[in-house]
Amino acid sequence: MSKIKNISGFPELLPEQKLIEDKVISIIRKIYESHGFQPIETPAVELLSTLSTKGVVDKEIYLLRRAKEDSTQSDEGQLALHFDLTVPLARYVAQHFGSLTFPFKRYQLQKVWRGERPQKGRFREFFQFDIDTIAVDELPLACDAEIVSAIGKVFLELALGEFTIRLNSRKILFGAYKELGLSEEQQKQTITVVDKLDKIGVDGVKKELGAAGLASNTIEKIVELTKLRDKLENIEDVLSSPALSSTLCSSGKEELMTFSKLVSKSIIPNIKIDLSLARGLDYYTGLIYEVVFNQFPEFGSVCSGGRYDDLASQFINKKLPGVGVSIGLSRLMELILSKDLMKLESKTKTKVMVAVYSEDQRPKCNEIADELRKYGVTCEVFFKSPKLGKQLDAAASRQIPFVLFINPETGVYEAKDMSSKSQQVISSLKDWAKSLCSSN
Amino acid sequence: MSKIKNISGFPELLPEQKLIEDKVISIIRKIYESHGFQPIETPAVELLSTLSTKGVVDKEIYLLRRAKEDSTQSDEGQLALHFDLTVPLARYVAQHFGSLTFPFKRYQLQKVWRGERPQKGRFREFFQFDIDTIAVDELPLACDAEIVSAIGKVFLELALGEFTIRLNSRKILFGAYKELGLSEEQQKQTITVVDKLDKIGVDGVKKELGAAGLASNTIEKIVELTKLRDKLENIEDVLSSPALSSTLCSSGKEELMTFSKLVSKSIIPNIKIDLSLARGLDYYTGLIYEVVFNQFPEFGSVCSGGRYDDLASQFINKKLPGVGVSIGLSRLMELILSKDLMKLESKTKTKVMVAVYSEDQRPKCNEIADELRKYGVTCEVFFKSPKLGKQLDAAASRQIPFVLFINPETGVYEAKDMSSKSQQVISSLKDWAKSLCSSN
Numbered sequence: 001m002s003k004i005k006n007i008s009g010f011p012e013l014l015p016e017q018k019l020i021e022d023k024v025i026s027i028i029r030k031i032y033e034s035h036g037f038q039p040i041e042t043p044a045v046e047l048l049s050t051l052s053t054k055g056v057v058d059k060e061i062y063l064l065r066r067a068k069e070d071s072t073q074s075d076e077g078q079l080a081l082h083f084d085l086t087v088p089l090a091r092y093v094a095q096h097f098g099s100l101t102f103p104f105k106r107y108q109l110q111k112v113w114r115g116e117r118p119q120k121g122r123f124r125e126f127f128q129f130d131i132d133t134i135a136v137d138e139l140p141l142a143c144d145a146e147i148v149s150a151i152g153k154v155f156l157e158l159a160l161g162e163f164t165i166r167l168n169s170r171k172i173l174f175g176a177y178k179e180l181g182l183s184e185e186q187q188k189q190t191i192t193v194v195d196k197l198d199k200i201g202v203d204g205v206k207k208e209l210g211a212a213g214l215a216s217n218t219i220e221k222i223v224e225l226t227k228l229r230d231k232l233e234n235i236e237d238v239l240s241s242p243a244l245s246s247t248l249c250s251s252g253k254e255e256l257m258t259f260s261k262l263v264s265k266s267i268i269p270n271i272k273i274d275l276s277l278a279r280g281l282d283y284y285t286g287l288i289y290e291v292v293f294n295q296f297p298e299f300g301s302v303c304s305g306g307r308y309d310d311l312a313s314q315f316i317n318k319k320l321p322g323v324g325v326s327i328g329l330s331r332l333m334e335l336i337l338s339k340d341l342m343k344l345e346s347k348t349k350t351k352v353m354v355a356v357y358s359e360d361q362r363p364k365c366n367e368i369a370d371e372l373r374k375y376g377v378t379c380e381v382f383f384k385s386p387k388l389g390k391q392l393d394a395a396a397s398r399q400i401p402f403v404l405f406i407n408p409e410t411g412v413y414e415a416k417d418m419s420s421k422s423q424q425v426i427s428s429l430k431d432w433a434k435s436l437c438s439s440n
Numbered sequence: 441m442s443k444i445k446n447i448s449g450f451p452e453l454l455p456e457q458k459l460i461e462d463k464v465i466s467i468i469r470k471i472y473e474s475h476g477f478q479p480i481e482t483p484a485v486e487l488l489s490t491l492s493t494k495g496v497v498d499k500e501i502y503l504l505r506r507a508k509e510d511s512t513q514s515d516e517g518q519l520a521l522h523f524d525l526t527v528p529l530a531r532y533v534a535q536h537f538g539s540l541t542f543p544f545k546r547y548q549l550q551k552v553w554r555g556e557r558p559q560k561g562r563f564r565e566f567f568q569f570d571i572d573t574i575a576v577d578e579l580p581l582a583c584d585a586e587i588v589s590a591i592g593k594v595f596l597e598l599a600l601g602e603f604t605i606r607l608n609s610r611k612i613l614f615g616a617y618k619e620l621g622l623s624e625e626q627q628k629q630t631i632t633v634v635d636k637l638d639k640i641g642v643d644g645v646k647k648e649l650g651a652a653g654l655a656s657n658t659i660e661k662i663v664e665l666t667k668l669r670d671k672l673e674n675i676e677d678v679l680s681s682p683a684l685s686s687t688l689c690s691s692g693k694e695e696l697m698t699f700s701k702l703v704s705k706s707i708i709p710n711i712k713i714d715l716s717l718a719r720g721l722d723y724y725t726g727l728i729y730e731v732v733f734n735q736f737p738e739f740g741s742v743c744s745g746g747r748y749d750d751l752a753s754q755f756i757n758k759k760l761p762g763v764g765v766s767i768g769l770s771r772l773m774e775l776i777l778s779k780d781l782m783k784l785e786s787k788t789k790t791k792v793m794v795a796v797y798s799e800d801q802r803p804k805c806n807e808i809a810d811e812l813r814k815y816g817v818t819c820e821v822f823f824k825s826p827k828l829g830k831q832l833d834a835a836a837s838r839q840i841p842f843v844l845f846i847n848p849e850t851g852v853y854e855a856k857d858m859s860s861k862s863q864q865v866i867s868s869l870k871d872w873a874k875s876l877c878s879s880n
Contacts, residue, residue, distance in 0.1 A: 004490070004755055007516055010483035012532070014539050015546065016708055018479050036790040036820035039458050043450035043565050044484065044551060048507075050444070060508060062606040064557035067501040067520070076447055076558055078505070092452070095444050099454050101838055103823050106455065111484060115506035118516055125483050142802060142823055149806075213491050264810055285591075291505055315444055341727070350476040362582060366589075370704055373474040380476035383543050383575070383582055398541055 009116070009124035011330055013337075016347040021333050025160065025346065027108065028129055028327065031153050035146060037107040039130050042088040044111065045273070048078040050091050050364060053314050081113040085130045086311075086324065093134055094315035103143065109329070123330055134311055139217040139321040141255055144287050145262035147325050151303060152267025160341045162294040165270050167232065167259075168277040170284050170306070171252030176225055179246035180218050185336030188282075190214070190222060195278035197226060198300070207372055226276035231269075235260050238273050241425040252286075258289060285309045289325070299335055303327045340378060346399040350378050351436055352415075353395040355405040356385040364406060368413070368429065372404075375433030392416065402436070449556065450565035451671060451770055453777075456787040461773050464782065465549065468569055468594050468767065475590050477547040477571050482528040484551065488518040489776050490784040493754050502555040521553040522605040525570045525752075526764065533574055534755035543575040543583065549769070557727050563770055568636030574751055581695055584727050584747055585702035587765050591743060592707025594767070595731060600781045602734040603709050609671070610746070611692030612684060616665055619686035620658050628722070630654075630662060635718035637666060638740070666716035671709075673733075675700050678713050692726075699727060725749040729765070739775055743767045786839040790818050791876055792855075793835040795845040796825040808853070808869065812844075815873030832856070842876070 013021060022261065052060060064079040079274045082088050085108050093104060109129045116122055131150060133143040148165060153164045170191075177187040193208045200208070202223055209219045221243070230238045239253045257274065263271065279288045286307030293299060305325025312320050336342050351373055354365045362381070369379045380400070384392045388405065395403045396418055404415045413426040453461060491501060504519040522528050525548050549569045556562055571590060573583040590607060595603045610631075617627040633648045636798060640648070642663055649659045661683070670678045679693045696713065703711065719728045726747030733739060745765025752760050776782050791813055794805045802821070809819045820840070822831045828845065835843045836858055844855045844866065853866040866872045 004531060005487060005517065007483075007485070007487060007519070010485055012482055013480070014536060015480055018481060020482075022479055033789050034818050035816060036788070038455040038788065039462055040453070040455055041458060041461075042452055043447075045447070045450055045565055047445060047447060060506065062504045062519075063507050064502045064521070064555070065505060066557075067503050068555065076444065079447070079502075084860070091444060094456060101834075105820075113485070115504070115508065117506075125485055133823075140823055145806075146821070149810075246639070262806060264806065266810065337752075348476070348478065349473050366585075366702060366704065370589075370706065378476060379473045380545075381582070381586070383573075383580055394541075417639040 008118045008120065009122055011123060011126065011334070013333070016344070017333075017337055019344055019347070019349070020336065020342050021329075023342070024336070025129070026328070027157050028154050028329075029107070029109070031150055031157065031298065032107040032131055034103075035148075035150050037105045037157060040089075040092065040106045040108055041110060042082070042085070042092050042108070044081055044113075045079050046082050046088060047076075048080040050315075051080055051082060051087055053087075060115040062113050064300070068106075070295065081115075081130065083114055084112055085110060085128050085326070086132070089130075089132055089134075089324075090312035091315055093320060094312045094318075097316060097318070101349055103133050103139065105131070105133045107131045126328065126330035127333075128207045129327040129329045130324060132322050134320050134322040137319050137321075139307075139323060142262055142288075144323045145259050145264075147305065147323050148259075148287075149264035149267060150291055151289075151305075151325050151327075152264060152270055155270070155303075156267065158342075160336060161296075163270060163291055164272050164294055165291050166274040166277045166301075167256075167271055167287065167289045168255055168274055169252035169285060169287050170254065170279075172249045172275070173225075173278065175246060175248035175250075175252055176244060177222070178248050180221055182214070182218070184260050186212065186214065191278045192280060194222065194226060194276065195280045197276050197278075198297075228273070228275040230273055232260055232263075232271035232273060233268065235273060238275075255287060279304060279306060283308045283310075284301050287323075293335070295333065298337070300379065301328075302332045302335065308326065346401065348398050348400060350380050350398070350400050352377055352379045352402045352404055353391070353400045354379065354381045355388055355391040355395075356382050357405065357408045358385050361385070361406055368404065368406075371429050375430055376437050377433045392418075419433075446704060448558045448560065449562055451563060451566065451774070453773070456784070457773075457777055459784055459787070460776065461769075461784050463782070464598065464769070464773065464776070465569070466767075467597050469547070469549070470545040470593075471590055471593050472571055475545070475586060477545045477590075477693065480529075480532065480546045480548055481550060482522070482525070482532050482548070484521055484553075485518075485519050486522050486531065486707045488520040490755075491520055491522060491527055493527075497845070500555040502553050521555075523554055523765070524552055525568050526572070528766075529570075529572055529574075530752035531755055533760060534752045534758075537758070543573050543579065545571070545573045547571045566768065567769035567773075569767040569769045570764060572762050573763040574760050577759050578762060579747075581698045582702050583725075584763045584819060585699050585704075587745065587763050588699075588711070588727075588729055589704035589707060591729075591731060591765050591767075592704060592710055592716060595710070595743075596707065598782070600733065600776060601712060601736075603731055604712050604734055605707065605729055605731050606714040606717045606741075607696075607711055607727065607729045608714055609692035609696055610719075611695065611726060611729050612715070613665075613692075613718065614688045615686060615688035615690075615692055616684060617662070619688050619724075620661055622654070622658070626652065626654065631718045632720060634662065634666060635720045637716050637718075638737075645876065668713070668715040670713055672700055672703075672711040672713060673708065675713060678715075695727060719744060719746060723748045723750075725733055727763075733775070736775065736779070741768075742772045742775065786841065788838050788840060790820050790838070790840050792817055792819045792842045792844055793831070793840045794819065794821045795831040795835075795843050796822050797828070797845065797848045798825050801825070801846055801848075808844065808846075809870050812873050815870055816877050832858075 062081040113125050189212050284306040288306035290301035290304035307323045309321050311322045354369050356365050365381045369381050372379045415426050416423045502521040553565050613847050629652050724746040728746035730741035730744035732741050747763045749761050751762045796805050805821045809821045841850045855866050856863045
């Protein structure tokens, strides 16, 4: 008998936890679909050359090798597991360019893998749930606003607690940094350092910027900038700050103003302009955003995204600007489960258990169950025929709300409501099924 | 610019094909859930030692290696991608034994990987959609009947064409083979050869059995046995065949009789007892079955399963008999798409496109869209504001059924039905949304 060893970083849920995950997924999917995002799924496996732009393997990638072969490389090239859903999207859009309609709005829920060293608290396999809108040549700000609106609605409907959508503009950051005399290289470096503000604090940021060779009065101004934070409603106050007065900031400011008029009204109270938001990733060029839970700031963002000018130039000779956002579903589930943020009515979706008095009754019980299913009721027939009490106990332990049985003396159907303990005669399965479905 | 190379065996669908796959998935899931099967998801990655029972790597397994490391092996052991969902289920049940309720009925839809040589027509990554019922110590035939019933309902509801559930009993086969004097080893060998009947024909079977050392009159009897095929309704005729008269066959015959009384009536016309069905896999011990489309016999089975005595003895010191079935979803999709077996009303789920006369109108258009979404209507706002004709063309090409716009002169909402070309004034978005939702 081989012993089961836990491998860390590969999360696995119990069935009742998986039901919660499925509920979260169905809420997210419903909102994405309500905005016209279409599902796609790409293989988990890509060529390493696809995943490593410019030939550099700078990600923690898992390579594949056939167990039956010695060489890691076949003629077709090295295969590897994707580490995000953005590079596969780029390859997908380039490969199927002629078959897609633009703007191409897609959602994608898949596992991704990071070939990290086993380490507590780090996932090596996890779900991401992404939406992106890709256009040819030009992508209006309406698309940024739609993405943020959809995300806001997701977190409103998930109802996991107060949340904030932190919003910023890379154009404003780059404009302000340029005004301070920073070179392009220094601007990028500064983004990377400011992105770590929550982790390393103001002193840490100052230290790292100093080590990067910036003058201390420049550093002070960069730090001052990160303090500009306010509700979206007060956008005009924020944007009229002297720190953003340079004309280099003006296109970023205009974008934020336009955005504020296009984003869904329902989520405006949740949006905060936050000049300290920088996002580490290289490819963002415009608006950037992330979602944090007010109650759990230490947990960091569960969702982040932004605008990028150029999705797929490594694969296709087209200008394809895009905007997207990614929900770290497995991380979100970790938070939901550890803080018990979402409760289901029951551990199972089964609404009715049909009890079986004796094996003679079973064919009839099966027919009853099939009829209930026809009316939309999820239904199980108990797999054996022990005493009724045992079957009721089994239903109770699984939180199945109703047990139906055929009275062996009278032949009538009776249903027991497991929470009220009341019992009723069922004269019409159809009517009863209707009442069960409408009470959902 | 790096060229995109196709890697064969990793299927990828266009968005409109993915919609069909999603519809197939939702039908299967609905029926599985209606029977009380619970969802689980296991990591794609397992320890190689988990996947290779008895230390033998006899499957085409993909091993993982971190790109940043030289060694394929870390301290935790070699990681690999799972090649089916049964071994991970066994590990899952053993690992979480104390947290599960038995009988444990689960469904699982996941990708699996086969590290095969690239080869036309062979998938290396594909979806499987499995259900299994696992019990402790003893699993009644009611569970086999439920699994076959669920599968039958799936294919009835998918409505892809006439199908047959081929049904047999390994106990009958082993009993009949033993009666013919075959050793246990020869019995297993014969199963493997008979399983290839459809591929290699009667002559091929005779030749291989001859090569295995069986006497020609024994071979004749084995071949005769494969000719016993009839509708489930005629089960008594089939089972009264002299070829099955040995008492060694009697427990298998009894099981089939009991099964025939417990399986859902709706699918009985689709079931055929077929003594030529053998199934290649080693671990089946009782009833076995597979689903074929009558119109496409050459395509082989799209779904198969059976009873096994012992799920997880390699991981846990318990007797865990089980019964399960697996739908080869990616193969099924290949058939559906290549033969055009399932048509959707539209290439998109979007019901309404809100046209935008001018960018000034956009915030109002967004509000209209949000209101429609609130009433359950999937809805998009056109991303730019070109002439209305262009926007109507865009909606038509994507098969969006309705376009709503604000008459720029009167301010009233008007909706154009894109198929009838009729136009109507919308005085209440709520009422209109209701009519759209009820016409689904």
